[in-house]
Amino acid sequence: MLTSSRVARRGEAPLSQIAKDFGISESCLHRWLKLADIEDGNRPGVTGQESAELRALRKRNKLLEQENEILRRAAAFFARDIISK
Structure with missing residues (x-):
């Protein structure tokens, strides 16, 4: 989860490509990014x-x-x- 979130945040590739590279769905990656934002204090939750x-x-x-x-x-x-x- 952390690795894919870090890669996605760098913005070097589209989220669809990152999800495919990690063998997960885009919705899963979006969920992980949301959870990472909450853990980092960037989003309420x-x-x-x-x-x-x-x-x-x-x-x-x-x-x-x-x-x-x-x-x-x-x-x-x-x-x-x-x-x-």
């Missing part, structure tokens, strides 16, 4: 690193929500025990 961080944070959030639900149920269980005495 979520970078690969940000995407990975977001996935990790969502996973952590889900775990914390599950732990919180367990604690909520345990508190309700013990509160019932105290109230009935």
Whole structure:
């Protein structure tokens, strides 16, 4: 991906020729160029690193929500025990 993106950015050959040389479709090369622009900060979007961080944070959030639900149920269980005495 990086090599074809670099070659395409140099503008030494048409994108169709570059795609053919690398054995990929033009649409694939366009997509790679778009992703490279996002990674380089030249275009708005979520970078690969940000995407990975977001996935990790969502996973952590889900775990914390599950732990919180367990604690909520345990508190309700013990509160019932105290109230009935």
